[in-house]
Amino acid sequence: MVFTCERKQMVAGQAILSETATTVQSQEYALEDIVRQHARLVYRIVYGVLRNHHEAEDATQETFVRVLRYGKKLGKVEDHKSWVARIAWRVAVDRSQQHSRKREIPLESFDQPFEELASSEVDAEEAILGKQVGARLEKLMAALPEKLRAPLILSAIDEMSPREVAATLGINEAAVRSRIFRARQILREKLTQQGNRK
Template identity: 25%
Template structure:
């Protein structure tokens, strides 16, 4: 869909709505990379993020007939992806509560390249940032990820999350303060 206009996208969506699998595949190829980054940030790891996006695209395919073509497709897909992330996080909490799930540690494999120690420290710092973001309360993490990391506007995030722009602004402020507090202690 690179280089195509909004009208081209509407035409492709219309084709997908009547069952055009190739048209939907074209939409999925265009939006999946962005959705994957969003889901990985929400879920805290790539495997769960990939599962969430796969579930979101399957749900979008099934619900495409109900999609209002007057609205932009990207935020609609982001909303579905966020909902699938929420579902996955709920399942994860239940599994942890019932001790069903094992440890979800990210293991860093040492590297022989020069600067290996610095790279290891950088990876550990990045893992800590990801972990701290994933530990934010969900109501703070969602707008923070959408606006600060995914570059959605506060208005778009409000629409995706179904809350007011002021609520988005307040939650981002609280998320940033929480992260700042945690890293000042470090």
């Protein structure tokens, strides 16, 4: 009788272990899928905040370490993209705040995204003008208040919908639209002012 009871417990224990192993394995696959599907998005988000490739690479890795750490919540998350984007945004903002006092943004970092726009069909003068305007625009974006810059970067640069931006930042869609409108309005005014000075 004792032997039968012990055997039942052993079989039950093996079933639990098997079920746990299956759950852990399915979580690992889900995390791999998240990394594969959202690595570019995460990098774009963190680069948009940090404006430095090395910092962005480190922040991307940190984001996925946090995703792994919070992996148990994965089953409860309805929208993985917004969840990962929110983690990436928090990592980037945290890193930016840590380095804001001692960090300077090198001017050449503003030119890098716009180098890709120049092609052999565009003459040199137009390419230089495009870089200058792009650099000015990025400097002006960097000067925007965080609450206006964040939705603008996520929507314009990372091509997220207002719903995704709202989920990432933890605000409602109306606030996202309003902040994007205000950020664009400020940028337009500043560019016009700079244009009138020349």
